[in-house]
Amino acid sequence: xxxxxxxxxxxxxxxxxxxxxxxxxxxxxxxxxxxxxxxxxxxxxxxxxxxxxxxxxxxxxxxxxxxxxxxxxxxxxxxxxxxxxxxxxxxxxxxxxxxxxxxxxxxxxxxxxxxxxxxxxxxxxxxxxxxxxxxxxxxxxxxxxxxxxxxxxxxxxxxxxxxxxxxxxxxxxxxxxxxxxxxxxxxxxxxxxxxxxxxxxxxxxxxxxxxxxxxxxxxxxxxxxxxxxxxxxxxxxxxxxxxxxxxxxxxxxxxxxxxxxxxxxxxxxxxxxxxxxxxxxxxxxxxxxxxxxxxxxxxxxxxxxxxxxxxxxxxxxxxxxxxxxxxxxxxxxxxxxxxxxxxxxxxxxxxxxxxxxxxxxxxxxxxxxxxxxxxxxxxxxxxxxxxxxxxxxxxxxxxxxxxxxxxxxxxxxxxxxxxxxxxxxxxxxxxxxxxxxxxxxxxxxxxxxxxxxxxxxxx
Amino acid sequence: xxxxxxxxxxxxxxxxxxxxxxxxxxxxxxxxxxxxxxxxxxxxxxxxxxxxxxxxxx
Numbered sequence: 001x002x003x004x005x006x007x008x009x010x011x012x013x014x015x016x017x018x019x020x021x022x023x024x025x026x027x028x029x030x031x032x033x034x035x036x037x038x039x040x041x042x043x044x045x046x047x048x049x050x051x052x053x054x055x056x057x058x059x060x061x062x063x064x065x066x067x068x069x070x071x072x073x074x075x076x077x078x079x080x081x082x083x084x085x086x087x088x089x090x091x092x093x094x095x096x097x098x099x100x101x102x103x104x105x106x107x108x109x110x111x112x113x114x115x116x117x118x119x120x121x122x123x124x125x126x127x128x129x130x131x132x133x134x135x136x137x138x139x140x141x142x143x144x145x146x147x148x149x150x151x152x153x154x155x156x157x158x159x160x161x162x163x164x165x166x167x168x169x170x171x172x173x174x175x176x177x178x179x180x181x182x183x184x185x186x187x188x189x190x191x192x193x194x195x196x197x198x199x200x201x202x203x204x205x206x207x208x209x210x211x212x213x214x215x216x217x218x219x220x221x222x223x224x225x226x227x228x229x230x231x232x233x234x235x236x237x238x239x240x241x242x243x244x245x246x247x248x249x250x251x252x253x254x255x256x257x258x259x260x261x262x263x264x265x266x267x268x269x270x271x272x273x274x275x276x277x278x279x280x281x282x283x284x285x286x287x288x289x290x291x292x293x294x295x296x297x298x299x300x301x302x303x304x305x306x307x308x309x310x311x312x313x314x315x316x317x318x319x320x321x322x323x324x325x326x327x328x329x330x331x332x333x334x335x336x337x338x339x340x341x342x343x344x345x346x347x348x349x350x351x352x353x354x355x356x357x358x359x360x361x362x363x364x365x366x367x368x369x370x371x372x373x374x375x376x377x378x379x380x381x382x383x384x385x386x387x388x389x390x391x392x393x394x395x396x397x398x399x400x401x402x403x404x405x406x407x408x409x410x411x412x413x414x415x416x417x418x419x420x421x422x423x424x425x426x427x428x429x430x431x432x433x434x435x436x437x438x439x440x441x442x443x444x445x446x447x448x449x450x451x452x453x454x455x456x457x458x459x
Numbered sequence: 460x461x462x463x464x465x466x467x468x469x470x471x472x473x474x475x476x477x478x479x480x481x482x483x484x485x486x487x488x489x490x491x492x493x494x495x496x497x498x499x500x501x502x503x504x505x506x507x508x509x510x511x512x513x514x515x516x517x
Contacts, residue, residue, distance in 0.1 A: 150486035202493060210489030217488075224491045233497035234490065 004066055008352035009120075015135040019066045026063055027074050027134060034071040036112075036138050045110035045137065054103050056125070056132045074134065077125075080286055080307035084354050085119040085155065086174040087336040087344060089319040090163050090247040091326070093171065096122040096129045097156035097242045101235055103131055104146075108232065113140040117148035119155040119180070120354070126331040143225040146234060150211075153203050154180025157242060161204060162186060164245040165194050168315045171337075178348050183208035199241020249316030267446050274442045275367065275398055276300045278453040281440075282396045284364030290340055290393075291371035295321040295333060298367070302333035309363075311338040340371075340389075341379045358392050362456075366394035369451075372428065373402045373409045377420055383431035391435035396455045401428050403448040425450065 003022050010017040015033035019026055029037050040046050049055035058074040065073055085093055096119055104114045114136050121133040138147075146152075155174075158181040162170040166189060173181050187208040194200045263271070279287070279301050289298040292310035294317050302308040310333060312318050321335035338344065343357035368390065375381045390397050402409055404423050413420075429438070436454035443450050 145487040145490035147487075149490055153486075202496075207486065207489050210492065211485030214485035214488045224488075226491050226494045227498065229501045230490075230494040230497040233501050234493065237497070 006066060008350065009348070009354065011349070013133075013135060017066070021063065025076065025078070026061070026066075027058070027076055028066050028070050029072040029074060029135065030067075030069045031071045032069070033135055037072065037135070039112060039139055040134070040137050043110045043112065045107060045112055046134075048106060048110070049103060049131070053126075053128065053130060054099060054106070055134065056123075056130055058134060076132065076134065079123050079125055079132065081309050081334060082123060082355065082360060083309075083334065083336050084174075084344065085122075085159070086171055087338060088171070089315055089322050089335065089337060090160070090168065090171075091319055091322050092124065092129070092335075093119070093156065093163070094160055094242060094245065095326075097152075097160060098239065099129045099131065100152065100156065101239045101242070104148075105232070105235055107137055108140060108228070108235075111140050112137045113146065113231075114148050117152035117155060119174075124334050127325045127329065127333065140228075143227060145224075145226040146231055149234070150183075150207075151180060152238065153183060153207060154186075156180075157199070157203055157238065158183060158186035160242060160245050161194060161197075161200050162189055164247050165191055168247060175344075175347065178353065183211060197241070197244070199237060199244065203238060203241060247319070249319045263444075264446060267444050271369075271400075271444055271451065272297070272300065274444075274451055275369070278398045278440065278451070279304065279306070279365065281453065282365045284396065286363045287365045287367065288361070288363040288394065289367040289369075290338070291368060291374065292321070292335070293317045294324070295335060297369055298333055298335075299330075301365070301367075302330065305332055307332050308334070310335040311340070313337065313339045340375065341381065361393040363394045365396045365398065366390060368397065368399040370400055370402060370408070372399065373406070373412060373423075376423055377409060377412045380419075383422075383428050384434070387432040387435045390432075391456055394456070395459050396453070397432075397436060399432070399452050399454065401425055401450045401452065406447070406449065 005020045007018040007020065007025075014030065015036070016027055016029045019028060046055065050057040056076045056079070058076040061073050061075045063073040063075075064070075085096070088096065099122060100114070100117050104117070107113055115138040116133075116136055118133075121131055121136055122129050123132045124130070154177075159171050159174055162173070162181070170189070173185075177185075183204055187205045190200065190204065195205055275297055284301070284306055287298070287301040287306055287308040289295070289301075289308060289310045292298045292312050293314070295302075295310040298308045298310035298321075310318075310321055312321075312335070315337055318335045318337050321333075324330070325333055325335070338357065344354075346352065346356040346359060347354045372386065375386050376383060390399070403425060404410075404420070409423075432438070432452075432454060436456055438452055438454050440453040441450055
């Protein structure tokens with residue numbers, strides 16, 4: 001089929017898959033799933049979920065199928081950026097979990113049930129989570145246990161419990177365990193006090209023991225019954241358990257970042273104005289703000305209705321940003337956790353199930369404000385390699401150069417030997433001009449910091 | 460169908476002998492064991508809901 005490309009991440013589901021054709025994303029519904037798809041559409045469940053923005057809306061189109069077993073082709077609404085659970089903050093993962101349970105609860109009312117509860121089926125759109133896998137529903141089978149129970153516990157409950165009760169960065173285990181954190185591992189890692197939390201006692205600790213106990217037993221489920229009332233209670237118990245998990249961001253390196261900078265209020269305003277002007281000059285359709293902290297500068301583009309991704313290494317900064325987006329009902333801004341020196345790799349089968357950061361680019365514009373000294377000095381990345389990296393992730397770049405005598409750079413050098421003789425504005429410009437052409441620059445009054453607007457060569 | 464089930468069972472038996480844990484089956488059985496608990500909890504909730512609504516009526 002010409003100009004069509006199957007998205008390999010969706011290969012596991014016999015119900016269908018997504019593919020790209022002429023840059024447009026479609027989902028093929030296979031004959032195998034026809035009965036459940038019709039039930040989803042005719043029972044009123046789809047309408048109910050789409051109306052509440054819980055499930056991605058789609059339209060049925062007359063495109064030819066990607067393969068002969070196509071039943072229908074649907075075109076889902078566009079999501080500007082695909083993110084993964086190991087990039088989400090605590091509250092982003094928690095909201096994704098609560099959304100999954102809410103969808104399951106509604107589905108049961110319409111005689112359907114989620115057959116999987118993967119966190120990869122959730123994306124963020126307009127500042128809130130949404131289920132994107134239209135083919136996740138099946139007809140509810142009377143007296144059957146919830147097929148997605150284990151997956152829900154591994155993808156949501158276990159990482160949230162570990163983040164809340166043990167260590168916030170343990171969501172990174174989701175990078176290693178692509179089908180969620182194994183419950184026996186979570187049970188081992190969780191502190192003793194977690195045994196006194198009913199949801200964690202039942203759904204992680206005893207669940208893990210149950211898995212172990214039944215692993216060498218012959219299990220005949222046909223004769224066992226799990227009533228609809230019990231299923232509803234199970235969902236409610238998980239909802240209460242998830243809702244009771246909290247994480248309070250505090251004491252991080254960026255906690256009071258703006259209080260620690262050497263910027264005066266006027267200089268911050270000058271910087272904001274010049275970044276805003278540069279953004280308007282580029283007119284991007286997608287912006288990545290790398291090292292975004294709480295998203296102060298990201299909002300210069302998101303407030304112009306430009307989808308903006310605010311990356312930061314600090315889970316607390318990302319959490320604060322997300323909570324602000326929620327409380328102000330902001331759209332177009334998605335905060336994500338990302339260590340630029342170790343960005344998300346491609347993962348899963350054949351390295352094709354989740355895409356690396358670079359594969360999800362390039363963005364039309366990247367912002368790299370007050371970042372270069374962290375890469376070049378804290379992490380010893382040469383300017384040439386920083387420039388090379390940015391040339392892969394964006395078509396245009398707004399980057400701030402922080403000179404060596406700046407108090408923030410001096411702070412980084414305070415407790416280490418100065419190996420950075422080549423850290424100068426001239427070397428910075430030379431390295432970046434190999435990949436970008438400098439269109440404009442502006443020195444911030446009262447400081448030696450310079451903000452550059454660059455465009456990738458050949459664009 | 461029966462042959463399929465038999466060969467699947469045989470493979471599972473061999474895998475278990477190698478230490479393989481089938482977490483899916485264990486999860487389903489654990490849910491069924493929980494069903495009794497959730498059934499009782501649903502009845503208790505129902506009892507209190509009824510009692511509260513009766514109190515309000517009174």
